[in-house]
Amino acid sequence: MPEKFVNLKQLSECLGLSQTTVSRALNGFPEVSEKTRQRVLAAAAEFNYRPSPSATSLATGRTRVIGHVVPLSFHRMINPHFSDFMGGASEAYARAGYDMLIRVVREEEEESVYRDFARRNRVDGVVVHGPLVDEPRIPLLKSIGLPFVVHGRGGGEALDYSWLDVNSRGAFLRATEFLADLGHRRIALVNGLETMNFAHRRRQGYETGLAARGIDLDPALITSEDMVEPYGYRATLQFLALPQPPTAILFSSVLPAMGAVRALSEMGLRPGSDVSLLTFDDRLSFLQSGAASQSADIPFLTAMRSSIWQAGQRVAEMLIHQIESKSEDTVQELWEAELVVGRSTAPCKELSRSLAKEVS
């Protein structure tokens, strides 16, 4: 048996007031006397009154819903980086009284979906995920006037929209130099898909780092794929089979880095002492231990850290602020990743060996 609900009309009849007054009392307008407001609030609570979202949004044009459009081909939903981001965002939405709407679309529908969203408010705004080096969604959204915040940046120089990004270039530059300073000369890069702008920037940082330390780029030491565990496993095995294997490997995510750990363990090699591993770490929640003791420990993997969960939270906040302030001005945030040294990096063995030789 479905529950009984009162609507605004019934509520106002019970109170002997007009719908106008009741609506205003509920929405905190100033032109209603305090006495009436209290009466209305009490009655609303008693009858458990809730306004109908569709009616409200039809009347106001606002929905309190944020859209996330996910292209089918990317399968982003099933990617832990994506879902961690979404976890952070959804918590921020909850705090602000918003809902998250997810629409999976075929690539070619994407544009028309954004237009639909803009049309009399399916959502109040959208988050743009995983911008490409050349990102068409940004001009599109600007032209249709739908509020949006980008997680990452597009490739162009026109950054006149709101975004939040991690300084990928800087992080990979530092990481590369860090490894070079440990004596490594053959440093491999297990990158994400380089059509993604973030991966593109990571590569730039890596190349700049090598150049800064006078190391030649070796294309055989670079791979670019979707960041999953088996990818890291395969790439590592492949690198180790080279005539001149790398002594250090940089990873775009903890997932492929875990694959590398597996590969090394199968080959009887130890991370750190045998091959140095350094990874970008999005602080994926399901890999963090619940136990406090663990975090006090020296971490296993040396990593550039930046929480993607927090990024999701912040992007959501930025978008909600943009929507509610109705201001046209854009906000940009560039986060620095921290470089945390763990047990998976060590001075280059070959180098120490040759040093030892020199000394003796």
Add this chain to the structure above:
Amino acid sequence: MPEKFVNLKQLSECLGLSQTTVSRALNGFPEVSEKTRQRVLAAAAEFNYRPSPSATSLATGRTRVIGHVVPLSFHRMINPHFSDFMGGASEAYARAGYDMLIRVVREEEEESVYRDFARRNRVDGVVVHGPLVDEPRIPLLKSIGLPFVVHGRGGGEALDYSWLDVNSRGAFLRATEFLADLGHRRIALVNGLETMNFAHRRRQGYETGLAARGIDLDPALITSEDMVEPYGYRATLQFLALPQPPTAILFSSVLPAMGAVRALSEMGLRPGSDVSLLTFDDRLSFLQSGAASQSADIPFLTAMRSSIWQAGQRVAEMLIHQIESKSEDTVQELWEAELVVGRSTAPCKELSRSLAKEVS
């Protein structure tokens, strides 16, 4: 510059028809002549007409949105099992023209949120995640008359609602017997949280399996926690430190099983030959390799397999069917997990040793 859109009124004025006729032509009602329908369809396409979702849902009471309520405390969003399920569901929604709505709530709000959802349609139905042994949401949803499908089952015997579940009991029974038949007498269980009904059933299967093979239950060999990687790592180290360590370990998910692999590798032990590992495998997408070659291989972990992604898809389909058919009858599906033998299980060493002794 925001785009221009036509609404139904403008469209019908252009056509010199009434809103009624246009609306009916668009929605495929029979009482409109074929000639007019074609004209209307053409005009709608030309002007790129899209009905306003809020207006439609205000008028019809249907929203084409499915709700997922996620308690904050569970942090399910950041759990790969959960997001894989959501990935499957969202694809099914997309195919049927539905959207997915996610609302993160504080535990104590949960009930009132469901009531709100039911109230004049915030959503057309909801999916119930992770039912507990004693699940209050089921009677609640039945009483408020909001369509729902449960992923899993509640603990009670009154199963008169729609659900889809994996036969956890059966799977863990088989797995336990399988290990016992390899000669293992000390089999540990790294279970999920046993307040969850699925974990409860897995434990039952495990206990039944032990009993069937005449093995006594040892509480020191059972743990119950959230299924993350570090949990498996810790649990394994803890087991191996026992005076009488287990020779085989059952895991509730690949994640803790991966932690176990890490632990073993650190101790210089090999899965299979030293300790047998057998895990429930939800076929988490981000752990599957994209390469076809890999799947032709013998898998590394011996596992009970059932795709949680497909479960999400199927649950979504069931719910949409329930909503669209408006029928009151419930549907239940119980899926069997397949037991796939990999390299992480082997006959019990101690047993072979004693057998060898006997022979000599």
Add this chain to the structure above:
DNA sequence: CCCGAAATTCAAAGCGCTTTGAACAACACA
């Protein structure tokens, strides 16, 4: 005690769609 301003309250229109009940046209039949 009355008047104008300020403080409250209200009736009604509108948001964009669906749907009811009636009107109208077309047609066959007597």
Add this chain to the structure above:
DNA sequence: TGTGTTGTTCAAAGCGCTTTGAATTTCGGG
């Protein structure tokens, strides 16, 4: 020519809320 039928179209009401512009009440001061 009139009547009943069928096929098409329409005007208007309604979904539940917000908001405009007008009406009503309250109150301090002349």
